[in-house]
Amino acid sequence: MPVFTRVLTRLRALRVPTRLRDTRLLTRLRHARDAHPSADRALTLTGHVLAAVLVLGALLMPNTAPGLRPDRFTRIPAEAIVGAVLLLALPRRPRVIFAALYGAALGMLTVLNLLDIGFTEYLGRGFNLVLDWGLLDDALSYVRDSMGGFVADAAAVGAVLLALLLVVVMALATVRLGNVLARHRSRAGQGALVAGTVWITCASLGLQISGLPVASDRAADTVRGQARRVVDTLRDEAAFAKEARTDPFGATPPNLLLPDLRGKDVVIAFIESYGRVAVDDPLIEPGVTRTLDSRGAALAAAGYQARSGWLTSATYGGSSWLGHSTSLSGLWIDNQQRYRTATNSDRLTLTAAFRKSGAWDTVGIMPGVQKTWPEAEWYGLDTVYDSSEMGYKGPKFSWSTMPDQYALEAFERLEHGKKRKRPLMSEVILTSSHQPWAPVPEMIDWEDLGDGSVFDAIEEDGRDASEVMADSTESRKEYGKSISYSVTALTEWLERYGTDDTVVVFLGDHQPIARVTGHTKNRDVPVTIVAKDPKVLRAIDGWRWTPGLKPADDAPVWKMDAFRDRFLTAYGSVPRPTKG
Structure with a gap:
C-alpha cells in the first residue's frame, strides 16, 4: 500500500505542471484574442465561411469528372435549407448530435461521389455499394503491379485517411454552422424562410443556370441513385441465375x-x-x-x-x-x-x-x-x-x-x-x-x-x-x-x-x-x-x-x-x- 500511495503521489506531481501549462496556454490565447480583436474576428469569419463552403460543396458535388465545373456549385440545395430548419428547431444537445451526424453523412456521401468519379473514369459506370468493394482490392493490386508496393501502400493509407478526414471535417463543419445558426436564431430563421421560398419558386418555374436547375436536390438524388443500384442488384441476382441455366x-x-x-x-x-x-x-x-x-x-x-x-x-x-x-x-x-x-x-x-x-x-x-x-x-x-x-x-x-x-x-x-x-x-x-x-x-x-x-x-x-x-x-x-x-x-x-x-x-x-x-x-x-x-x-x-x-x-x-x-x-x- 505505501508503494501504491507513492506512485499515485508521483503521478499527481507529474500532472500539475501539465495543467499549469494548459492554463497558461489558454490564458495567452485569450490575451492574444483581446489584443487583436480584428484578426480574431477575421479568423472566426474565415472558419465560418470555410465550413459553409465545405457543406455546400458536399451537397452540390457531382459524381462525374466532367461535372466538376463552377456552374454546378451555383445552385440552391434543398438539403441545406431542411438541415438549417432542423438545427434551428432543436435544443443545444440534440442540435450538436444531429449536426455531427448530418456532417458525417455528408462526408460519407462525398466519399461515395469520389468513388463514383473514379469508377466512371476507369470502368465507365458508378460505384455499386453491394458489388464493388472487392474491386478496390483489385485496384490496389493494379497499382502495386504497375508502380510498386510503396506507392500502392501509400495510396491505400492515403485513401483511408482521406475518407476518415472527410467524415470528421464535415461533422466539425456542420456543428460549427449549427452553433452559428443558434447564436443568430432570428436572422437565420428569416434566411431559411427566404431561401425556402426562393427554392420553391425556382423549382416551380423550372429556372436554370447553364442548363441546370437552380433548385437542387443533388444530395438526395445521389442517395436515391445508390439505393436504386442496391435494389436493382439484389433483384438481378435471382433473374440472372435463371437466365444462366x-x-x-x-x-x-x-x-x-x-x-x-x-x-x-x-x-x-x-x-x-x-x-x-x-x-x-x-x-x-x-x-x-x-x-x-x-x-x-x-x-x-x-x-x-x-x-x-x-x-x-x-x-x-x-x-x-x-x-x-x-x-x-x-x-x-x-x-x-x-x-x-x-x-x-x-x-x-x-x-x-x-x-x-x-x-x-x-x-x-x-x-x-x-x-x-x-x-x-x-x-x-x-x-x-x-x-x-x-x-x-x-x-x-x-x-x-x-x-x-x-x-x-x-x-x-x-x-x-x-x-x-x-x-x-x-x-x-x-x-x-x-x-x-x-x-x-x-x-x-x-x-x-x-x-x-x-x-x-x-x-x-x-x-x-x-x-x-x-x-x-x-x-x-x-x-x-x-x-x-x-x-x-x-x-x-x-x-x-x-x-x-x-x-x-x-x-x-x-x-x-x-x-x-x-x-x-x-x-x-x-x-x-x-x-x-x-x-x-x-x-x-x-x-x-x-x-x-x-x-x-x-x-x-x-x-x-x-x-x-x-x-x-x-x-x-x-x-x-x-x-x-
Missing part, C-alpha cells in the same frame, strides 16, 4: 458441336483494351491503321484472309474478365455478381464446347493470371499456363508480367508446336496493351527471345508509367503504340507458326479508360477471324463483316453476348437447349 446449346451432343471446324487448330485471343478508339481517334488511328494494313498485307501474302466486325463489350476501361466471360458464354456479364453466378453454373462456354466435342485438346495461355484461377474448369481448359509457368526471366512491363511476343513464343514452345493426336483449341490473353501503357515492349527477332532477359534493356529505356498517366495526350499515344505492338506480335506469330489448318479469332475485351477515350458511351471493340481455308470464312459470309484486319465504320455491331451462339451456329453446331 437456360442455354440454347447446353444439351447439344458432342458430335453436333462445331463439326465444320474439325481438324483445325483454333486460337481465340483477347487483346487487352483493344477498343474502337484505336481506329477512330485522330491521334491514335493513323499508327494503328498502318499496323493493321501492313500486317493484313503480310498475312495475305502468306495465304491468309481475314474478316472483321464489331462487338459491344459488357465492360469498359477494366474488369477484362467480364468481357472474356460475356463473349465466350453468351451471357451479358457486366458485374462481379453475374460473373460469380455464371462461373458457378453449368453454362457451356465457347471454349468448353471445343472440349465437350471430344475433337480438341484445350489450353489457356494466361500471362495475366498470378494466383489460383478456378474458373479454368468453367472455361473448359485442360491445361492452363499462368505467369509463373512460361519460363519468363525478363522484367515486367508495368502491370503486364511479360511482353506478348514472349507469351506467344512460350505458347508455341509449350503447346502449339508439339506433335499431338488431336488439334488444339487455345484461349490466349495478351496483356501488353494493359494500362498504364508505359513502358511499351518492342518487337525483337523471334530467335533472340530466349528466357526474356533480352527485354531488360527495352524496359529500362522505356517511359515511366507516372509520366504517361499524368498526361492524356501521352496516354493516347502510348496506348496506340501498345495496340500496334500486340497486333504485330499476334500476326507475326501466325505468319511464322500458322499452318493451313490454323484459325485465329482475336478481339478486344473492352475500350480503354476515359483518359484515352474521353467520356464516350461507345463500348465497341474490334473482332477478327483469320484463316487460310476459304471454307472457314465462307461460313460467316452472312455476317457481312469487312475483309481485312480493320472493320469498316459501318460494319455490323453485335452485343458481345451474341458472339458465342453465332459462332457455334456458323460452324455447324445444332442447338439443343437446357432450361432452368
Whole structure:
C-alpha cells in the first residue's frame, strides 16, 4: 500500500505542471484574442465561411469528372435549407448530435461521389455499394503491379485517411454552422424562410443556370441513385441465375458441336483494351491503321484472309474478365455478381464446347493470371499456363508480367508446336496493351527471345508509367503504340507458326479508360477471324463483316453476348437447349 500511495503521489506531481501549462496556454490565447480583436474576428469569419463552403460543396458535388465545373456549385440545395430548419428547431444537445451526424453523412456521401468519379473514369459506370468493394482490392493490386508496393501502400493509407478526414471535417463543419445558426436564431430563421421560398419558386418555374436547375436536390438524388443500384442488384441476382441455366446449346451432343471446324487448330485471343478508339481517334488511328494494313498485307501474302466486325463489350476501361466471360458464354456479364453466378453454373462456354466435342485438346495461355484461377474448369481448359509457368526471366512491363511476343513464343514452345493426336483449341490473353501503357515492349527477332532477359534493356529505356498517366495526350499515344505492338506480335506469330489448318479469332475485351477515350458511351471493340481455308470464312459470309484486319465504320455491331451462339451456329453446331 505505501508503494501504491507513492506512485499515485508521483503521478499527481507529474500532472500539475501539465495543467499549469494548459492554463497558461489558454490564458495567452485569450490575451492574444483581446489584443487583436480584428484578426480574431477575421479568423472566426474565415472558419465560418470555410465550413459553409465545405457543406455546400458536399451537397452540390457531382459524381462525374466532367461535372466538376463552377456552374454546378451555383445552385440552391434543398438539403441545406431542411438541415438549417432542423438545427434551428432543436435544443443545444440534440442540435450538436444531429449536426455531427448530418456532417458525417455528408462526408460519407462525398466519399461515395469520389468513388463514383473514379469508377466512371476507369470502368465507365458508378460505384455499386453491394458489388464493388472487392474491386478496390483489385485496384490496389493494379497499382502495386504497375508502380510498386510503396506507392500502392501509400495510396491505400492515403485513401483511408482521406475518407476518415472527410467524415470528421464535415461533422466539425456542420456543428460549427449549427452553433452559428443558434447564436443568430432570428436572422437565420428569416434566411431559411427566404431561401425556402426562393427554392420553391425556382423549382416551380423550372429556372436554370447553364442548363441546370437552380433548385437542387443533388444530395438526395445521389442517395436515391445508390439505393436504386442496391435494389436493382439484389433483384438481378435471382433473374440472372435463371437466365444462366437456360442455354440454347447446353444439351447439344458432342458430335453436333462445331463439326465444320474439325481438324483445325483454333486460337481465340483477347487483346487487352483493344477498343474502337484505336481506329477512330485522330491521334491514335493513323499508327494503328498502318499496323493493321501492313500486317493484313503480310498475312495475305502468306495465304491468309481475314474478316472483321464489331462487338459491344459488357465492360469498359477494366474488369477484362467480364468481357472474356460475356463473349465466350453468351451471357451479358457486366458485374462481379453475374460473373460469380455464371462461373458457378453449368453454362457451356465457347471454349468448353471445343472440349465437350471430344475433337480438341484445350489450353489457356494466361500471362495475366498470378494466383489460383478456378474458373479454368468453367472455361473448359485442360491445361492452363499462368505467369509463373512460361519460363519468363525478363522484367515486367508495368502491370503486364511479360511482353506478348514472349507469351506467344512460350505458347508455341509449350503447346502449339508439339506433335499431338488431336488439334488444339487455345484461349490466349495478351496483356501488353494493359494500362498504364508505359513502358511499351518492342518487337525483337523471334530467335533472340530466349528466357526474356533480352527485354531488360527495352524496359529500362522505356517511359515511366507516372509520366504517361499524368498526361492524356501521352496516354493516347502510348496506348496506340501498345495496340500496334500486340497486333504485330499476334500476326507475326501466325505468319511464322500458322499452318493451313490454323484459325485465329482475336478481339478486344473492352475500350480503354476515359483518359484515352474521353467520356464516350461507345463500348465497341474490334473482332477478327483469320484463316487460310476459304471454307472457314465462307461460313460467316452472312455476317457481312469487312475483309481485312480493320472493320469498316459501318460494319455490323453485335452485343458481345451474341458472339458465342453465332459462332457455334456458323460452324455447324445444332442447338439443343437446357432450361432452368
